[in-house]
Amino acid sequence: MIAVERLTKKYGDLTAVRDLSFQVEKGKIWGLLGPNAAGKTTTMRILTGYLPATDGKATVGGFDIFEQPNEVKKILGYLPEVLPLYPDMTVTEYLGFIAAIKQIPAAKRKEAVARAVKSAGLETTKGRLIKNISRGFKQRVGIAQALVHDPKFLILDEPTIGLDPAQIIEIRQLIKSLRGEHTIILSTHILAEVTQTCDGVVIINEGRLMASGSLEDLTASVRKKEVAVLKIRRGLQEAAEAFRAIPGVEKVNRDDGEIRIEWKPGTDPRDEVVRLCVEKEFGLLELRPLTFNIEDLYLKIVSGGAEQ
Amino acid sequence: MKNIWTVARKELRTYFTSPIAYVIITVFLVLVGFFFYSLIWWFNSQSMQMAQNQYYYSQLNINQQVFGPLLHNQSIILLLMLPLLTMRLFSEEKKIGTEELLYTSPISITQIILGKFLASLLVLLSMVALVGLLTTFAFVYGNPEIAPVLIGFLGLFLMGAAFLAIGIFFSSLTENQIVSAILTFGALLLFWIINWASNSAGGFWKDVLNYVSFFQHFDNMTQGILDTTDLIYYLSFAFFGLFLTHSVIQSRRWR
Numbered sequence: 334m335i336a337v338e339r340l341t342k343k344y345g346d347l348t349a350v351r352d353l354s355f356q357v358e359k360g361k362i363w364g365l366l367g368p369n370a371a372g373k374t375t376t377m378r379i380l381t382g383y384l385p386a387t388d389g390k391a392t393v394g395g396f397d398i399f400e401q402p403n404e405v406k407k408i409l410g411y412l413p414e415v416l417p418l419y420p421d422m423t424v425t426e427y428l429g430f431i432a433a434i435k436q437i438p439a440a441k442r443k444e445a446v447a448r449a450v451k452s453a454g455l456e457t458t459k460g461r462l463i464k465n466i467s468r469g470f471k472q473r474v475g476i477a478q479a480l481v482h483d484p485k486f487l488i489l490d491e492p493t494i495g496l497d498p499a500q501i502i503e504i505r506q507l508i509k510s511l512r513g514e515h516t517i518i519l520s521t522h523i524l525a526e527v528t529q530t531c532d533g534v535v536i537i538n539e540g541r542l543m544a545s546g547s548l549e550d551l552t553a554s555v556r557k558k559e560v561a562v563l564k565i566r567r568g569l570q571e572a573a574e575a576f577r578a579i580p581g582v583e584k585v586n587r588d589d590g591e592i593r594i595e596w597k598p599g600t601d602p603r604d605e606v607v608r609l610c611v612e613k614e615f616g617l618l619e620l621r622p623l624t625f626n627i628e629d630l631y632l633k634i635v636s637g638g639a640e641q
Numbered sequence: 642m643k644n645i646w647t648v649a650r651k652e653l654r655t656y657f658t659s660p661i662a663y664v665i666i667t668v669f670l671v672l673v674g675f676f677f678y679s680l681i682w683w684f685n686s687q688s689m690q691m692a693q694n695q696y697y698y699s700q701l702n703i704n705q706q707v708f709g710p711l712l713h714n715q716s717i718i719l720l721l722m723l724p725l726l727t728m729r730l731f732s733e734e735k736k737i738g739t740e741e742l743l744y745t746s747p748i749s750i751t752q753i754i755l756g757k758f759l760a761s762l763l764v765l766l767s768m769v770a771l772v773g774l775l776t777t778f779a780f781v782y783g784n785p786e787i788a789p790v791l792i793g794f795l796g797l798f799l800m801g802a803a804f805l806a807i808g809i810f811f812s813s814l815t816e817n818q819i820v821s822a823i824l825t826f827g828a829l830l831l832f833w834i835i836n837w838a839s840n841s842a843g844g845f846w847k848d849v850l851n852y853v854s855f856f857q858h859f860d861n862m863t864q865g866i867l868d869t870t871d872l873i874y875y876l877s878f879a880f881f882g883l884f885l886t887h888s889v890i891q892s893r894r895w896r
Contacts, residue, residue: 381745384894406747413745415738419651421658433647434746478742 334359335380335486335516340389342375342540349375351540353389357533360513364527364534365520368635372540373520374414377490380518381411393486407436410479414490416471417478420464424455424474427463428481435482445481453477453507469500476507487511489519493526505530524628536634543634551630560623561603563592566616575613579605593623644748648756652730653763662764665722666771673772676714680707681779703785704865708776712793712863715772716855719765719801720833724825726764727808728818730757731886735816750890754883758809765801769794789865796862799875800855804829806882813886829855 335357342350350372357363365373378384380391382402390397396404419427428449432442450459453473458466463474472492479487492508493501508530511517521527527534528548535545544551565572573592577585581600586593596602603620610617656662684707691697734740743753773794779785808825815821836854839847851857858871 378741383741383745403747406745409745411742411745413738413741415741417739417742418737419655419739420737421655426654430647430651431742431746434644434743434748436644436747 334392334394335518336392337376337380338390340376340379340391341387342372342379342384343387349540350379350386350537353537353540353542355535355542355545357516357518359516361532362508362512362517362519362530364531365518365537366522366524366527366534366631367520367537367543368522371522371537373522373537374490375540376537377411377488377518377520381409381488382406383411407482408485410482410484410487412475412479412487412489412492414494416475418463418471418474421462423462424450424459424466424477427474428477431478432481437482445483448483449477449481452480452510454503469496469503472496472500472504473507476504480511485515487515487517489517491521492519493521493523524631528628536631538635544630559598559601560593560595561606562619562621562623563594563606563617564590564619565592565610566618568613568615571613572610572615575609576602576606579609644752645756645759648748648753649759649763652757652760655729656726656760656764661726665726665764666768669718669722669768670771670775672718673711673715674775676711677707677775680711703779703783704789707779708785708790708793709863711776712797712859715797716800716859719768719797719804720829721826723761723765723801723804724808724811724822724829726761727805727812727825728822729812730761730809731813731890732816732818732821736818744894750887754809754886754890758805758879758883761805761809762802765798765805769798769801786865792865792867793863795867796859796871796875799862799872799879800859803855803875803878803882806879806886807832808882810882810886810889813889 337356338354340350340353341348353372353376365376367373375384379386380393380398382398382405385399390399392398393405394408396408398405419430422430425446428446429442432445433439437445450456453476455470455473455477458470463471466474472495476489476492479489489508493504496504505526508517508519512532519526519531531548533545533547534551536543563572563576569587569590569592573585573587576582576592576594579602581596581602582594583597584593584595594602594606607617607620609615684701684703687706688698688701691701731740734743744750776790780787804825807828808821811824811828812818812821814824832853833855836851836856839850839854842850852874858874861868861871
């Protein structure tokens, strides 16, 4: 488990992280979400022991990061935002060096490197100099580096930044495959990354905690009503009137050739809507649900209207 | 100890897989070889001339007239070259972002510093040892005293070690290698010539300026004088450089 308690970090007058508390359960993947300069990297740097905090407490796997930094560093893998690669080493040499400084005994290093190479999909590039491989492979080397000592905890700072869409999917698959064995915190400012890979999310803005919890809990908290959007060929005015009369419907808005229907959770007027469209020949083109999701919450938070 | 060696091995690999170490060692050997040749040639011609006069002939001393100047020449070359050996040690890590990796690994800052110092020390040792090999020709064809020569080379090595420690300190201050090298060079030259000011200073300060200057201690050792003061001077200088490096790295993280 990773637990952060009232963490504060000041750089001179600037407060990068303010009174931040959250917890990540064992075996889960959590996203640290926030706009640029929200304090994501600072939080991660504190958790990895790179930076000391001004105030507060953080534990990783039961070890206090400030009291027993070396114990934490042994069980933690870290991918910094700027890939920490030595361009003049081959992938294997590099991972061998990392294995050594992560205190893997000499006899087991080869095995550890081979395992990291395999799980990051680097078999074809392992003999090449790091400066000669592509950005996507460099990112994989970065991940392999974080995995080489088989840490129970992983901290990944923007693991998919600078990759093409296909590579992003691959890296996400890789991260997902680590779930269960590893407890992972990854930072991102991309919402899709959180909804697709994470079990939970911590949203921060300007160094403050805005919301945290599992994805289901958070989406449930914002989903107080359900919405669908409807597109029809003709009779916009008439249709809106008709839909308003359906029981359970709370609000019907016309907007740019579309009709937006809101209703109370528990009732579902969509059957009735479709029946009416067919009966009155409105010419139904499209009916899609508009679920409130993490995106709405995130946008609400970063645009100022903070809400726990 | 194991961690120190791990870091040192990584630095040695960088020195020897890139041209850095080869270029520095080769240029050093070529220059020192030239000086050695010139000094021996000059000494040889002096011997020929002095052979007629018994008194002057007895005054000739290969230790003083060949090895002394040779060691001084080498020390100047080291002053110019060693900053280039240390300039990348910490600057590069900071520039390419690998310092984050080192400081989040379960090894201490002291181990990282000592590992880097050890690697540069081994390159220096190979430079001094190869020159030592070169000068065995003087022993084959002449009969210099061996003890003063060894003490002179020990002095050269210790002074080089102090240079390296200062270089590592400046490397930890900046992520720009050129800046690091120039600062190191400036500081070393200043410590070299600081005893010039002792002429105008008096009493206590005269002694202090003479003591902190590299030159006086090295000059003793080139003459074959082995004094613990000189040994302590170089060792404390190296320790001081590394200690400052540690403070710089530590304080930057706490800022």
